[in-house]
Every structure is written in C-alpha cells, then in structure tokens.
Amino acid sequence: MLKLSRAARVALLVKSLVEHPGEVIPLAHFAERLGAAKSSISEDVALVRAAFETAGGGRLTTLAGAAGGVVYLPLPSPAEQADVVRRLAGVLSAPERILPGGFLYMTDVVSSPVWAARIGEVFAARFHAARPTCVLTVETKGIPVALMTARALNLPLVIARREGRVTEGPQVTISYVTGSRGRIETLTAGIRAIPPEARVLIIDDFIKAGGTAAGMIELVRQFPGATVVGIGVLVATAEPARKRVSGYRSLLTLEGVDEEQGTVRIVPSESEG
Amino acid sequence: MLKLSRAARVALLVKSLVEHPGEVIPLAHFAERLGAAKSSISEDVALVRAAFETAGGGRLTTLAGAAGGVVYLPLPSPAEQADVVRRLAGVLSAPERILPGGFLYMTDVVSSPVWAARIGEVFAARFHAARPTCVLTVETKGIPVALMTARALNLPLVIARREGRVTEGPQVTISYVTGSRGRIETLTAGIRAIPPEARVLIIDDFIKAGGTAAGMIELVRQFPGATVVGIGVLVATAEPARKRVSGYRSLLTLEGVDEEQGTVRIVPSESEG
Incomplete structure (x- = not known):
C-alpha cells in the first residue's frame, strides 16, 4: 500500500x-x-x-x-438527544397522522432507517451505563428501533415472537394478559437466543397499559440467571398513568389525540414511568 | 468554532x-x-x-x-461482496445449526446488527442500479436485513404484515397460497406505506418454494403504478429448483442438510433464480 x-x-x-x-x-x-x-x-x-x-x-x-x-x-450528548426527541415530537404531532379511533400513525417513522438510527443512538446513550449484553424486542413494529439500539451498543438482538416457529429450535413460551384488551397472548423466544446470565435491555416502540412489556419481563425470567437491566420505549401514553411495569423510560409521552379538533399532543417525556 | x-x-x-x-x-x-x-x-x-x-x-x-x-x-466492491458471502457460508454451515427436521438455525445471524449491516450493503450494491425507491419485506425474520439494505440505499422500509392492525390505517390485503404447505395466507400493507409509482425492492431472508415472494409481488401490484424492480434473498434452497417467482437473486444456496451425518451444504449462489 x-x-x-x-x-x-x-x-x-x-x-x-x-x-x-x-x-x-x-x-x-x-x-x-x-x-x-x-x-x-x-x-x-x-x-x-x-x-x-x-x-x-x-x-x-x-x-x-x-x-x-x-x-x-455513537452516543449522542444530552443536548443532541433532546434535539432528536424534540424533532420526533414535531413530526409525530402532524394532524394527518390521526387514524380513526384516535390512533396515531407512526409506522413510517419507526421503520425509517434514518429515524431508527437516531432513536437507537438515543436509547444506547440512555442505557449504556446499565451494561446490557443483549437487546430484546417483540415483533413487529419495534424491531427497526431495537436493531439500531443493538447496533449502537454492538449487542445481539433477540426478537420475541407471538408464535413459535420450527426454525427457531427449542423455545420458551409464556402467556400474559394484554393490558388494554384483557386478551391472553403468548410470547416465545428461542432457548439459544438468550444466553445464561444475560443482561437484557428491552426496547419497544409503544407502551400503553404495559401488558406486553410485563410479558417480556416474564419471558426473560425463564432464562437462567437472565435479568432485565432496562426498558426503553419510544412512545408512552399518558393514560393509563399506572402501567403494568415500572422503571421504563420513554422518549415521548402521547398525552392525547383529539379526532374532532384534529390535534395530537405528544411531548418529550419528563420523567420515568 | x-x-x-x-x-x-x-x-x-x-x-x-x-x-x-x-x-x-x-x-x-x-x-x-x-x-x-x-x-x-x-x-x-x-x-x-x-x-x-x-x-x-x-x-x-x-x-x-x-x-x-x-x-x-456504502456499496462494497465485488471482491468485498464475495468475501461477506463466503464468510456467511462458513458461519451458517456449522453442524450445531441443524434443527430437528433438517431445518437450519439462522436467527442469530439474520438478526445480528453486524451481519445485517454487511448483508444489507451487499444487497444495496447488487440492486443500486435498479433505482429502487423503497424496500419491502414481510415480518419477521427478514426485517433486520431489509432495514440495513434500506439504510445503505437511504430508502424507506415497508414491512408487510400477516394481519392488519388498526395502527397501520387503511390497508391493502391479498391472499396467497404458500408454496411448501399449500396453506392460504394473507399479506397486508398500509395504503400510505407504498406511494404511487413506487419502484419496490423486495428483500427477504429465505426462499424455498417462493410462495411468500409471489405474495409480495401480488401485494405490490395493488398499489397504483408500483413495480417490483428487484428481489433479493439471503438464502435460497436448491430444491425445489423451480420456484413460484423468477428473477430473484440469492446470496447463498442451501443445497442440503444431512441430519444423520451432521452436515450442512450451503454455498455462495452462482446464478440467479
């Protein structure tokens, strides 16, 4: 050379x-x-x-x-984190995102490689000190953000699934009750996906009642010596204030969607859930 | 400054x-x-x-x-692409990856941020000239590789789902027959996810009979003016040689898994399907 x-x-x-x-x-x-x-x-x-x-x-x-x-x-400074979160709040509060029933359309943002990278770096900065050894999410919408978090921390990503698959090998399955609809759902992860003594960082795109997050914690408990060292979610709803998990950190709080007025109130989260 | x-x-x-x-x-x-x-x-x-x-x-x-x-x-040269594919073949041919029924455990590789980045760059290099305007995959295992392909090309990612969700807004749904089991499955994508005249690059982790890929092509057809400009899959099985789609490009060919001998034959793909 x-x-x-x-x-x-x-x-x-x-x-x-x-x-x-x-x-x-x-x-x-x-x-x-x-x-x-x-x-x-x-x-x-x-x-x-x-x-x-x-x-x-x-x-x-x-x-x-x-x-x-x-x-x-690639760990952004507090000022840079705040900038990413503020810009996200701006993008997500556009009235054209309001869906019938007061839901908010976020799919384009959470699956955008550019946004997922920036959000993943913010989560990496917030949870780096907890020394996670793997990132866990559940299919489907949280996967891009969880992958980018894992990338920024150079960790493996584990994707819990709703149903077992033969291509995952032997699996651990748990049942849980969804917070919002009271339905029973299952979550499954391959036995070889989470190693013993894993320090698991849970990342998801959205938390409302917290049933799925509670299910992921329950799933982690089935793996020998594994512990949850952090839970990061992109958007937490303001209501219900009391969720089935505590100690999660959200970047944004969805305070409300007013279909009639055509307004979305989504703001940077101030404190931890 | x-x-x-x-x-x-x-x-x-x-x-x-x-x-x-x-x-x-x-x-x-x-x-x-x-x-x-x-x-x-x-x-x-x-x-x-x-x-x-x-x-x-x-x-x-x-x-x-x-x-x-x-x-x-971030488009690797042909020599670098060949190197990534060769190293992948080495990793995936480890006998401990053999699952009961002759399946191959690939989950850790396809959801690894490091491997997904390298594979995505190879797909980006191979399909850059086709000038795609978005990347389409289907949940779940192909998402990390598809996201990294989209990232390398700076394109939005669209994730087709098995079932519609209220949070996706109005959706287009198609039914198709799976190639291997002859079951009827559905695929759905949000109407706002694929813009008119989109040039769609389909990326997935695995192709056997090609039913799901054919389903994705059918899904794209429902969007006004949208066309499929390429289909990239990480692993194609050698059998059946005749699949339900043509013109796909695979990086690796899975020639066979011998459970008794404990051997996996997976090699860089030589030609296009």
Missing part, C-alpha cells in the same frame, strides 16, 4: 470505526492496513478523538491491555 | 457522511459547521474520495447543481 497522508489515514480510520460501532479494533489492525507505525496511528486516534469532542455526538475511547484497541461509541 | 486542521475537518466530514449513508449533504453545510471555506471543503472531499478509492468498499460521490452536495454510498 502507498504511504498515505495523515488526513487520508484519518479518513479511513474514521470510516472503519463509524461503520463498526461498539467494536474494539486493535491499533495494530490499523497500522497494518494503513501502512503506518503504531505510534502514528496513536497520534491519528488522538487527533480524531479531539475532533469528535469539539463536535459532540459520538466519542472515541481507547482501551488498554491485551484486548485493547479503539472503539467508536 | 475554532479553526480546525485539515485532518480534524476530514475526521468530522467522514463521520457525518458515514453516519448518513445515501444522504446528499451540501458542501455549504460542512463549510458552515466546520468553519472553513467551501473551496477547502471541496479539497477535503477530493482527498477523502481518493482515500476511499485506495481502500475500496464505500465510495464518495459529488453531485453538482442546486440539489448538489456530497453523498456516501
């Missing part, structure tokens, strides 16, 4: 780090790939770290030791 | 571009954010483009005109 300028090395270094969020990459890997001494790479990393600090939003961390290297964590 | 060195500007420029794949970002945006003249930013972009070209895997393109700017396309 040709000898690269510092700026060219920085370009390739940053590309590689940002495309592999949460992965610890040894300096020796970059030294070899970029045809430079490890000391030069160290200087490049220091420069990139300082540049990222001036701009905010995502930081570079260096880990020492045998398993050491450099890792990019 | 402090005046940044070229290398620091390059670090922030690359971070921003790689985190927003497929988005055209005006040079003026960078000039303002990085406190530099547009001519300096142009030089930075040229430097980054050249660096990316030496390394392969993802390229920078500059678009002229009023809607102009610079865009990062």
Whole structure:
C-alpha cells in the first residue's frame, strides 16, 4: 500500500470505526492496513478523538491491555438527544397522522432507517451505563428501533415472537394478559437466543397499559440467571398513568389525540414511568 | 468554532457522511459547521474520495447543481461482496445449526446488527442500479436485513404484515397460497406505506418454494403504478429448483442438510433464480 497522508489515514480510520460501532479494533489492525507505525496511528486516534469532542455526538475511547484497541461509541450528548426527541415530537404531532379511533400513525417513522438510527443512538446513550449484553424486542413494529439500539451498543438482538416457529429450535413460551384488551397472548423466544446470565435491555416502540412489556419481563425470567437491566420505549401514553411495569423510560409521552379538533399532543417525556 | 486542521475537518466530514449513508449533504453545510471555506471543503472531499478509492468498499460521490452536495454510498466492491458471502457460508454451515427436521438455525445471524449491516450493503450494491425507491419485506425474520439494505440505499422500509392492525390505517390485503404447505395466507400493507409509482425492492431472508415472494409481488401490484424492480434473498434452497417467482437473486444456496451425518451444504449462489 502507498504511504498515505495523515488526513487520508484519518479518513479511513474514521470510516472503519463509524461503520463498526461498539467494536474494539486493535491499533495494530490499523497500522497494518494503513501502512503506518503504531505510534502514528496513536497520534491519528488522538487527533480524531479531539475532533469528535469539539463536535459532540459520538466519542472515541481507547482501551488498554491485551484486548485493547479503539472503539467508536455513537452516543449522542444530552443536548443532541433532546434535539432528536424534540424533532420526533414535531413530526409525530402532524394532524394527518390521526387514524380513526384516535390512533396515531407512526409506522413510517419507526421503520425509517434514518429515524431508527437516531432513536437507537438515543436509547444506547440512555442505557449504556446499565451494561446490557443483549437487546430484546417483540415483533413487529419495534424491531427497526431495537436493531439500531443493538447496533449502537454492538449487542445481539433477540426478537420475541407471538408464535413459535420450527426454525427457531427449542423455545420458551409464556402467556400474559394484554393490558388494554384483557386478551391472553403468548410470547416465545428461542432457548439459544438468550444466553445464561444475560443482561437484557428491552426496547419497544409503544407502551400503553404495559401488558406486553410485563410479558417480556416474564419471558426473560425463564432464562437462567437472565435479568432485565432496562426498558426503553419510544412512545408512552399518558393514560393509563399506572402501567403494568415500572422503571421504563420513554422518549415521548402521547398525552392525547383529539379526532374532532384534529390535534395530537405528544411531548418529550419528563420523567420515568 | 475554532479553526480546525485539515485532518480534524476530514475526521468530522467522514463521520457525518458515514453516519448518513445515501444522504446528499451540501458542501455549504460542512463549510458552515466546520468553519472553513467551501473551496477547502471541496479539497477535503477530493482527498477523502481518493482515500476511499485506495481502500475500496464505500465510495464518495459529488453531485453538482442546486440539489448538489456530497453523498456516501456504502456499496462494497465485488471482491468485498464475495468475501461477506463466503464468510456467511462458513458461519451458517456449522453442524450445531441443524434443527430437528433438517431445518437450519439462522436467527442469530439474520438478526445480528453486524451481519445485517454487511448483508444489507451487499444487497444495496447488487440492486443500486435498479433505482429502487423503497424496500419491502414481510415480518419477521427478514426485517433486520431489509432495514440495513434500506439504510445503505437511504430508502424507506415497508414491512408487510400477516394481519392488519388498526395502527397501520387503511390497508391493502391479498391472499396467497404458500408454496411448501399449500396453506392460504394473507399479506397486508398500509395504503400510505407504498406511494404511487413506487419502484419496490423486495428483500427477504429465505426462499424455498417462493410462495411468500409471489405474495409480495401480488401485494405490490395493488398499489397504483408500483413495480417490483428487484428481489433479493439471503438464502435460497436448491430444491425445489423451480420456484413460484423468477428473477430473484440469492446470496447463498442451501443445497442440503444431512441430519444423520451432521452436515450442512450451503454455498455462495452462482446464478440467479
């Protein structure tokens, strides 16, 4: 490989780090790939770290030791998180999102790769300190946001399903009562999907009465030594205030949809449920 | 903002571009954010483009005109695509993946953020030239790979569902016969999810007889002016060779699972279905 300028090395270094969020990459890997001494790479990393600090939003961390290297964590600052949440509130409060029955159309936002990435990074920033080892969601609408959260934290994603499938192998199934309609539903996850002692971060797009979230907690309990270390939901309804789970964190609170007036009241959440 | 060195500007420029794949970002945006003249930013972009070209895997393109700017396309080269597919074949051929009945456990791979990103980039590279305007998949297992394909191409993702939901608004539903079991299934998508004249790229994780893919094509036909411009599947079974759809492209061919011998034959696909 040709000898690269510092700026060219920085370009390739940053590309590689940002495309592999949460992965610890040894300096020796970059030294070899970029045809430079490890000391030069160290200087490049220091420069990139300082540049990222001036701009905010995502930081570079260096880990020492045998398993050491450099890792990019796409964790937005509190101000950036607030900005994402505020912009979401704006998008979701558009009157044309009101569906018959006072429901809110959110599908385009939660399945948009761009929004899912930004929301996933906000969840990653909020739950990083809880040291989760996997992200759990339930099919279907929460999957994109949960995947992007898992991506930002470099964790595996587990998707609980409503019905067992032969292609999942042996499964654990639980039954629970839905909060809003009092119906009995099942949730299932493959036995090999959640390892023993897993620290599970539950991510979903919406919480109303909390029955499904309670079901996911119950599901996690079936796995030896597994614990729920956090519950993040994009939108929580203001009513019922008392939900079947506590300790969840929502980004937005849906205070109400007025079909007659054609208004949606959705605001950044102030406190935790 | 402090005046940044070229290398620091390059670090922030690359971070921003790689985190927003497929988005055209005006040079003026960078000039303002990085406190530099547009001519300096142009030089930075040229430097980054050249660096990316030496390394392969993802390229920078500059678009002229009023809607102009610079865009990062994470499209791996043919050699890199082949490498991803070869590594996948290796991972998926592990004997411990064999499930009773000769099924193959793939869930951890298709829902892994890291694998889904790499697979999505391969699909993006293969279908970029077909100029899709949205990506369509069906719940559940194909969603992560389809989302990452949509992300690499900066397109919206549409998730067809098995049953209609009130939160999707008015929906289009079709019925189809599954290829393998001859059962009648339904597929539904929100009317607002697929815009008129959409150029739809169908992405799924697995194809056997092709009934579900045929169902998705039928679903797209219900939307005014919409056309299917490509069908990408991660794994196609070798049998039945004649499927209910033609023109799909698979990355891997599952030739067979031998439960007794404990062997999986899965290889990079050679030609299109």
